[in-house]
Amino acid sequence: MQAKNRIYRKNYNIKEKEIRKFKVYQDYPIQRAFQDCTAQKRVLIGCLGSGKTITCCMEVMRIIRKQKKNSLGWRTSKGAFIRHTKIALMETAVFEFMRMFSSIARLISDKKIIVEIEDERVYSEISLYCLDKPKDTENLRSLPLTFAWINEGRSIRSFDLLGQLIGRLNRFPADNNKGYLLIDSNPCGHTHWLYTQFDRRQDEDLQVFLQPGGLTDEAENRAWLADTNGGDHRNYYRLRMKSMQQHEIDRDIHGKWSFYHEGKAIYPNFKIEKCVIKSPVNVEPNQHKHWVNLSNIPEAIKYYGMNVHLFIGIDPGVVHSAYSIIFKDNDFRWTVLKTKEFTDSDVMDIARELRQDIKDMGLERLGVRNPYKYIHIACDPAGSARSQLDKSATFINTLAKYLETDVYRACSTNNVQRRISVINTAMNQNRFFIHSCSEDQEHNKNENLISALIGGYHREKLNVPGEERYSDEIAKNIASHITESVQYALLAGGEIEFAQDRSYARDLNGRGYFR
Known part of the structure; x- marks a missing residue:
């Protein structure tokens, strides 16, 4: 010393x-x-x-x-x-x-x-x-x-x-x-x-x-x-x-837990005030066309007519997986009703949760025997790959078999730019919304999706002294799986075709929705 x-x-x-x-x-x-x-x-x-x-x-x-x-x-x-x-x-x-x-x-x-x-x-x-x-x-x-x-x-x-x-x-x-x-x-x-x-x-x-x-x-x-x-x-x-x-x-300013991310956000134009809708649980559809949630799907279908459908986008991963339930009206407005993420879960865990969410929609109140008549499942193309344990099974057909539905399809493309563009286009044209329950309801606030679009879905900053450079690849995390599940749903719902040609047929039975 x-x-x-x-x-x-x-x-x-x-x-x-x-x-x-x-x-x-x-x-x-x-x-x-x-x-x-x-x-x-x-x-x-x-x-x-x-x-x-x-x-x-x-x-x-x-x-x-x-x-x-x-x-x-x-x-x-x-x-x-x-x-x-x-x-x-x-x-x-x-x-x-x-x-x-x-x-x-x-x-x-x-x-x-x-x-x-x-x-x-x-x-x-x-x-x-x-x-x-x-x-x-x-x-x-x-x-x-x-x-x-x-x-x-x-x-x-x-x-x-x-x-x-x-x-x-x-x-x-x-x-x-x-x-x-x-x-x-x-x-x-x-x-x-x-x-x-x-x-x-x-x-x-x-x-x-x-x-x-x-x-x-x-x-x-x-x-x-x-x-x-x-x-x-x-x-x-x-x-x-x-x-x-x-x-x-x-x-x-107020010192509350909120959203924060570093890196280059993929959706820098996303605004909570513009895209996030906070509504009561039981709001009537005729009060506001976008206020739709899991508890009033039957009423929404009655209001909009039978052309309105639900799309479920699924992004399975090795560690993280996610799915999103999205409502699309016949004016091509998208409302994300619910997202759910999983860690270290297999296909049966995902199917069990998804089946319960579909049951909670209460479509049987319309007299529809098969609740999947209005539901279309879209999956990451990787979900059509054969299982190493069972060569006759894939993620998506195993999921569909458990859900007892044949209304499913793997998306035809996994092009990153096309996937990014579907949300960007709908957002810029005021056709993309996220439903979030009011403050006193802790369930289904969709906070993880909001956090992802603010910046959780991003390109990471590279450690280059004196320069501001970012990775070419999008960071893989739970935010990326949630966002990409939404992208797959919009792709399957014909968002690209609609953006390119406004006269594109809006009937979901049309052949273009699952190209």
Whole structure:
């Protein structure tokens, strides 16, 4: 330790009175509760400008100074600051930490921060890691740490790295039996690991703290925002709201869990306000032609006439699978009624769920003996491939056999551009809608499809320093399967032909629908 003193300190000196003036406690309730918490893993979620970064800087300093003394009387620790890119890491976490503690902390190139307080005999090494470098990611898996801080957790895509990181947190010093993981982030989507792995699974070693919205009287960091925005902290948020969509306002201004994705969205023109219809469950069809849901299909068919049909698009996958139920009226307007995704499920699981959904439609109330008269099933062409276990069976005919229907077909094309264009065309012509139940009904909100169209269905950004480049391939995930199931339904329903020729026959018994 003495050798390290001579190497790093040189003419570096600090007086005890300078230590005392450092502020290491926040003044707002949620931030204070975050710092007072003793859980090993702590997550601070809040809107823009709510003081998350500063709070975590203070908490890092508190952790450094409260370590047990070693045999030489020094409080030693090792930490890590982590973010998805080097530029973001240096401009936020490192910048704020050095601004607050520049008299006791020194930046060693762009790899390490040394914190040394001689009067308190405190010494800490903080390594800087950006996950756009594979080497940094590998180093994190074997690093002995006392604490780690993930700045802007929603930008970290995979939860797997965190599982390995948590196992490294009590490795330094050797007798340390408790490490600390701090995460700050703006809210993100319901499919992100911050929500699925953390917000829904709180225990004594994991606590999530949600800050109030930015426009409320309880907004945290409001005093500083008021000083810099004309005496009212709300001005800071009102200025930013002008260029935001509603889901961005909910997420970044009001601090609610909403939709968030990185990468290049395939459908950048998708707007929730334009395409998502929130209606009561039992709305009558004549109140609004697009307000159709699973509970009033018979009434909708009576209203529109017998030419209206339902299309079920299915995208089977090795890990993820999905299907969508879509209503099409005789003006070629599409309303997605329901989507459902599966993980590690076989064809029988999918068929069982689909059969129950068809039963819930209640088509028998029209006196129709065969409920599949108005239903057409469209599948990924890969679904017509032969099973390796049963050479006489395919996914789609096994599904149709269980459903007791012969109204099914594999789509004739799997061309990516054609599949993308069917939703784009209908959306641009105001003929594509997604039904979402009201806020008090948790079922069938179709949030995963909305999340996919906002950006979950995307091309991933490539880690090319200094350039903004994206993969040629669309990212394969649950969002891609949900979206592609909708694409197959629209393809089978004749959307391409309708877009090219408006006089195209609209009768579903016409030969063109299953080309």
